[in-house]
Amino acid sequence: MDKIDALKRTDIFAGIDDSLAARLGELAVMRGMEKGEILFHSGEKAKGLFAVVSGKVRIYRSSPAGKEQIIHVFGPGRAFAEVPMFQGTDYPASAQALTRGKVLFFSRDGFCRMIERHPDLAMATLGLLAGRLRSLVSQVSALSLKEVPARLATYLLLLQSSQLTRELELDLPKGQIAAYLGTIQETLSRILKKMCEAGLIAMNGKRITILDHDRLALLAEGEEQL
Amino acid sequence: MDKIDALKRTDIFAGIDDSLAARLGELAVMRGMEKGEILFHSGEKAKGLFAVVSGKVRIYRSSPAGKEQIIHVFGPGRAFAEVPMFQGTDYPASAQALTRGKVLFFSRDGFCRMIERHPDLAMATLGLLAGRLRSLVSQVSALSLKEVPARLATYLLLLQSSQLTRELELDLPKGQIAAYLGTIQETLSRILKKMCEAGLIAMNGKRITILDHDRLALLAEGEEQL
DNA sequence: CGATACTTTGAAGTGTGTCAAACTCTGTGG
DNA sequence: CCACAGAGTTTGACACACTTCAAAGTATCG
Numbered sequence: 001m002d003k004i005d006a007l008k009r010t011d012i013f014a015g016i017d018d019s020l021a022a023r024l025g026e027l028a029v030m031r032g033m034e035k036g037e038i039l040f041h042s043g044e045k046a047k048g049l050f051a052v053v054s055g056k057v058r059i060y061r062s063s064p065a066g067k068e069q070i071i072h073v074f075g076p077g078r079a080f081a082e083v084p085m086f087q088g089t090d091y092p093a094s095a096q097a098l099t100r101g102k103v104l105f106f107s108r109d110g111f112c113r114m115i116e117r118h119p120d121l122a123m124a125t126l127g128l129l130a131g132r133l134r135s136l137v138s139q140v141s142a143l144s145l146k147e148v149p150a151r152l153a154t155y156l157l158l159l160q161s162s163q164l165t166r167e168l169e170l171d172l173p174k175g176q177i178a179a180y181l182g183t184i185q186e187t188l189s190r191i192l193k194k195m196c197e198a199g200l201i202a203m204n205g206k207r208i209t210i211l212d213h214d215r216l217a218l219l220a221e222g223e224e225q226l
Numbered sequence: 227m228d229k230i231d232a233l234k235r236t237d238i239f240a241g242i243d244d245s246l247a248a249r250l251g252e253l254a255v256m257r258g259m260e261k262g263e264i265l266f267h268s269g270e271k272a273k274g275l276f277a278v279v280s281g282k283v284r285i286y287r288s289s290p291a292g293k294e295q296i297i298h299v300f301g302p303g304r305a306f307a308e309v310p311m312f313q314g315t316d317y318p319a320s321a322q323a324l325t326r327g328k329v330l331f332f333s334r335d336g337f338c339r340m341i342e343r344h345p346d347l348a349m350a351t352l353g354l355l356a357g358r359l360r361s362l363v364s365q366v367s368a369l370s371l372k373e374v375p376a377r378l379a380t381y382l383l384l385l386q387s388s389q390l391t392r393e394l395e396l397d398l399p400k401g402q403i404a405a406y407l408g409t410i411q412e413t414l415s416r417i418l419k420k421m422c423e424a425g426l427i428a429m430n431g432k433r434i435t436i437l438d439h440d441r442l443a444l445l446a447e448g449e450e451q452l
Numbered sequence: 453c454g455a456t457a458c459t460t461t462g463a464a465g466t467g468t469g470t471c472a473a474a475c476t477c478t479g480t481g482g
Numbered sequence: 483c484c485a486c487a488g489a490g491t492t493t494g495a496c497a498c499a500c501t502t503c504a505a506a507g508t509a510t511c512g
Contacts (some may be wrong), residue, residue: 061367064448067469071363071369085355086349092363115348120339122348127312128309128353130238134309143317143369144408147467162240173490182370187468189492205477373499399458411502415460431459431509 003028006104010051012079012124020118027110033057034103039095039103045085046091048107052076055101058176061093070180071136073098073172082129083109098176135159147224149191151181153220156201160210170206194226229254232330236277238305238355253340255331259283263400265321265329272309273420274333279303281327287319299314299324369408372448375417377407379446382427386436396432420452 004025007013013024014140033039033055040046052059052074059072071093074080084091085108102113115122116185142151155177170177178188180223195201200216202209218224230251231238239250250399256279259265265276268287276283278300285298285306297319300306310317311334341348356430368377381403396403404414421427426434426442435444 061363061365061371063371065371067371069367081281083356083359085356086352087360092360093367115352116345117339119345119348122341122345123312123314123338124350126348126355127309127314129352130308130312130361132236132359133362135357136359139366140362140369143366175490183467185491186470186493187239190468193492200291207247401458411459411503412461412502416500419460 003030005181006030006053007051009053009077010079010104011077012051012082012121012128014124016121016124020114020121024114027106027114029105030102031105033097033100034115035100036098037098037212039097042092042094043090044136046081046089046108047083048081048105049079049111050081051079051104051106053102053104056098056101056104057095057101058098059093059095060179068179069182070176071139072132073176073180075222078188079128082132085115098172106193134206145201146220148181148183148187149194149226150220150222151183152191153193153200153216155181156210156219157213157216158206166210167215168208168210170208180190191226198226229256229330232256232279232328233277235279235303236305237303238277238308239359240303241357243350246347246390247343249340249347250332251293253332253336254334256328256329257331259323259326261323261326263323265323266307266317266318268320270317272307272313272315272333272334274331274337275305275308275311276321277305277330279328279330281329283321283327283329284324285319285321289437303362322389324393338406372446374413375420375452376448377409378414378417378421379426379442381407382434382436383442383446392436392439394434394436398436412433417452424452 001221004021007024007028008016008021009171011019016024016195028051039050039057054076057080058070059074059075060068061071062068072080080095081091107159115125146154156168161170172180174188178185181188193202195216196203198215200210200212200219202211215224219226230247231251233254234242234247239247242250259281266273267285280302283300283306285296285300288294298306306321307317309315311332314334320410345384361406368380372380382394385397386392397432398406400414402413404411407414418429422429422444424441426436426438426445428437445452
């Protein structure tokens, strides 16, 4: 896939006009990534902005003790590392490839100059940041207000909402999902088991079927317990 | 309450500087809403951004079958419809006033025009959102990676960094601080006591003195325990 | 000075993390 | 095709940080 095509498929640059796309294309560098590869570390000086072309990238932070909290997981078409473009200069979190794939890279200076000159690009970026802000706010409240079962229920319902059926396939290994939910594999495993026993879901490896959508929603709201 | 005041109390524009606030203030329109009033319908083209000044607004979607799903309920200070506003897309959900109240409205056209005329407004708003994202990222990771003592230590050091002396005054009732740290009054109280006993701080009501800055910093990093 | 809000302290209960081990699945190479 | 390695997953026993519940103590303000 060529660069211009790829960048038109990203959330930030969707809908831009051709001449601008061409110029951004000159700016962009396509690069491959291997599974497990670190794209940047938290605290490092930001060199630029990324957009996923193929594969998956996780944005996370780790504690000295080695525990990790996943902040986001981005798939094709999603841009990341925008924050240091506009505030501060170092990455607030680390990025690692979850799979083999490709990313587009835009250097910081070039991108900033583009934004200043093109108001609609600025608007698109504002939209992107506003969306991120929203998801982080709900992540914060979930982490501090809800217990793991409620967070898991929310996650399952979110995954399912993008499906047509009552089935869903976990898009990440369970350990990664646990890290996203702010917990660990073992706890996740136990809670999934409880959910099965309670008749809320059925599980078969990575495939999960929602059996009782309403009670799962109650659980997600914290109005009911497991 | 006047417009400038109100917009400074909103989540997205909190911490905005005065000149920017003044310019946004020109753009903003304060309007009343009656209980039950529909502010916009899902699928409508986004005309702008709202922020609740007083009262409550619910964001909901209704299915073809007539069933309604409430997605959010927003109270004073919360902005909504930012994403579609910045992206120029349709409203993905509907908004209805749950109570009598007031909202601030920022029209998309006006905002766009202002951005075109003042590119620095775009950069400033981007910087604002980016800064909030940065702090939210830290909050998310702190909640799951650090224990309460470490979060509290971080908070104290943050408060103190804006002071000239080693003393600091708690800006919120302790119950509120506890909520911010993702815990409860009682726990906070106990940990403060422990910190006193360990000689890290001295406490006198709402006034706290940092006695051992270095060890507090180690605690905040999770490198040491209480 | 009394009422209300805030804070502190104690005892008991619980969700979740830790450690350790067994188990399953997948793909690889002999 | 089987055996093996390695990652991912599940399970159990145990420890502990934190919450809950309850009550007493302390500020603050009319």
